[in-house]
Amino acid sequence: MSTPANEPGTADTLGKDGLNTMSGADAAAQAKRGPSIATRERRQGSLNPSGETPYLEVTDLTVKFPTADGVVSAVNGLSYAVPLGRTLAIVGESGSGKSVSSMAVMGLHDRKRTRITGSIKLGGDEIVGLAENDLMKIRGDAVSMVFQDPQSSLHPLYTVGSQIAEAYLVHHKVSKDVAKKRALEMLDLVGIPNPIRRFKQYPHEFSGGMRQRAMIAMGLVNDPKLVIADEPTTALDVTVQAQILDLLNNLQKEFGSAIVLITHDLGVVAEMADDVLVMYAGRCVEYGTAQDVLAQPRMPYTWGLLESIPTVSAASERLRPIKGLPPSLLNLPSGCSFNPRCPYKDRVKGERCTTDLPELLPVDGAGAHTSRCHLHDKASIYEAEVAPRLG
Amino acid sequence: MLYFVARRLVSALSVVLVTLIATFALFFVAPTDPAAAICGERNCTQERYNEIKENLHLDRPKVQQFAEYTAGIFAGRTFETAGVVQKCDAPCLGFSFKNDRPVTDMLKERLPVTVSLVAGYAVLVLTIGVFVGSMAAKRRGTTGDRILMGSTLIVSSVPYYIVALMISLYLTILYPILPRGGYTPLSDNPGKWFVGFLTPWLVIGIYNCTQYARYSRGSMVEALSEDYIRTARAKGLSDRKVTYKHALRSGLIPVITIFGLDIAGSLAGAIFTERIFDLPGLGNLVLDSLQSYDLPVIMGTVLIASVILVAMNFLVDVAYSLIDPRVRLS
């Protein structure tokens, strides 16, 4: 069955992967050394496929909500790492846990109704279990968030400018004039023409694309080290989406922040991501660089996603959807959560798919591209059967 | 913004005009005979009936009567009873022959009492009521929230006049913990004015606070679940700032709408309060004039009540537009 949250099961898995995991002593030493990653010595290996020292490091994260019908395991044993200047895309469908995991990073979950275990480290500092007052200092400062729907995510009754200035004032002891100057600077930076006039306007006077630019300005006003963008372009039109994605890419080059991009759109992933993590039913099922995951996927769910998408670049034949529905998080199937929908499970000997939860293992025995699947000949099945269908 | 206020003012004034016509029609054009009603069924001689008709100008054409009434409001007019000429200065709302005084004077005397009562009421429900509601919304689902909301339900399920009578009886008469109600003009002695109103305010205010706590809890729960509240938290704002700056501003909008409508109702509620605590306000005046069928006074109070209602609605509109910039557009 599933790996219990606090058992070192997942950590062992990682150890086998040839990736170092920290012992308790290591972690304590890390915490003492403080958050400065510049001075921190580079650890050998990491959870990031690039091997760079991560800024955000999530280890064995589990998020559970007790409900009237039972405990919902929204996120289960999730581990990933994002270095500065790199973008990780977390891909999944609704209910896969992709948003829940990032809300935990922001500490925005409802504390009374959520149980979080595992570790989330920012620049080496643990934030799981931190008091609300300490989390508040991190939120919006070192870590900021850009939400999906700029229409509902901006306060309709305050001017756009004052909302951006407010975000600056929370974390800086400066006068309102200084904050206003900073806000104007940000509006200009994100490409909003005529910032002085726009500063005084309300969100309803902005177009959708302009609102999302304002959201981004607000997210970046404190020069965060990590930006979590939750479906930042889903509510936008195609041409505006392209503008916003370009903006995010350019700003990342300029500020060098780490980005966690949460999306269901593989097209956006291809445009933005350095690394990709695919989630299904609360678990990571495949993780690697964008090249690995999109061009050499090694997990039937990822294949299914790729085959489901009608692309602009080819008039595909009939789409091959994944059959069935995602499982209820209250009642996950035994073994691999994907097994009831998986067209390849007959090829695994015995009933392993329905009895054993596959571990997240390197696809080629070693290396940073991992997937959670019992199939032995994943590479040859993909090359022989799936890739030709993708055209 | 200026244009918005001006437009609303124009429409408010036109509503007042319509109310004036409607009130007039109700009392003087409808197929009732005010003169006969005033005269009463017994002891009504034909002579007295005719005299009343003449005094009230009921023998003249309706349009002329209305013109005279309206002109009186702006320029004042005179009435003649039994050879005595009574002056009625602008704004003249008619003349009460029963009391031998212009209606306006009577209203002027009573209005400050009712306004004081309702103003205190407004302050209480908008501060304590909204604050309690916001607290409950912030702690929704907790035991504190349940106790708070449960007790408001209990209080508001008892009819108002019973609560008022009981408090008056037990807390001001049998066990005089609270001062008895009474009216002293604010300009004479602010201290006495305050003490005289204290109990009525507490009674009408706290009773209605329970309603406002429920309204504002509802609208605050909704406001707190908005996406922009999540954004505010993501900025690193403290819980208090998120609740009382970001959520309260949106949460207030529905409360203010209800408040605007409620003020008209609270004028009616004032009748009980004034009667029970013996305050010489408009409510008492209405009751007295209804009993004595003093038609000009009744009409005057109806008119003044509708003007207050329109004025409140206008103020609510302005408050609305101050809170919500989107309103200014439409």
Next chain:
Amino acid sequence: MNNPVQDTTPAAQSTPLLQVRDLKMHFPIKEAAGLGRTRKVVQAVDGVSFDLAPGGSLGLVGESGCGKSTTGRMITRLLTPTAGQILFKGTDIAQLKERELRPFRRELQIVFQDPYSSLNPRQTVSNIISTPLRVHNLVKRGKELERVQELLERVGLNPEHHNRYPNEFSGGQRQRIGIARALAVEPEVIIADEPVSALDVSIQAQVMNLMEDLRRDLGIAFVFIAHDLGVVRHFCDTVAVMYLGKIVEQGPREQIYTAPQHPYTQALLSAAPDLGTIRGVPAKERIRLVGDVPSPIDPPSGCRFRTRCWKAEEICATQEPLLEIKPRSAAGHTAACHFAEPKVDLTAATA
């Protein structure tokens, strides 16, 4: 304004089932100005013409506010057009009164985007599907359930679930219920307004396949309204690209996607994220439009796209380009641009 365009459908040889001619929808609005109000007009749709062959599928693509949904609502007469013709089998239904419209309502059905709000939560699935059956007297009394179950099976739902309420179904299943409701009256045309955009990727493909089956097996013609260019390419033989209330380019699918002529179509295709290029490798040409779509209250003079167009010259402001066949067009491929020119390499990356 626009001359009705001839031969817009590749299947022009067959008589069109639905002909839309110069369709317009202007919504009057009042705006506060000083002490009074001024009347203005939102030109939501301004002169749209196209043909739909029996069993054909036309895609209406464009960004929000381009008028594609309004067009769909006019065709199903949920809105009464300001001007123009909607010829269904030769009868103009654009201005018909409700009673005369009845028989045509049966033939033209609509499937909405949001499967959560378009089904009455207090009615059972059986009720939702059988209401149109009763309204149009399509089944004998007592045979309703049988027909409902047949329809549920047709759209891939368990016929045993006819007694359930919409909230017991997932988003994709609800969309199937919406489709079953449309199918109940055996329509000839289904207007599908963003039918899959609220659904998860894997579910989206299931619903797309279902609609494809219906088209193939039952010969139902589709007007498919979507903003997702990939979905439209997959489903539609003919594609019309809309911008600010007008069709700017129209033609057979392959022509639109591989040799788009209008700069807006080119920009749209170039902006669509594509799996063919990962993190800019291999590089593909990018056209990025600046700014936003102008307001339909006061659209730009001449060509409506000129304010965002990199090819715009003086003529674009003074003279409105007609939707017509260009010198280098294939058959049936029209574009409304003074400087139309096919661009072939925009989506070729993965080919």
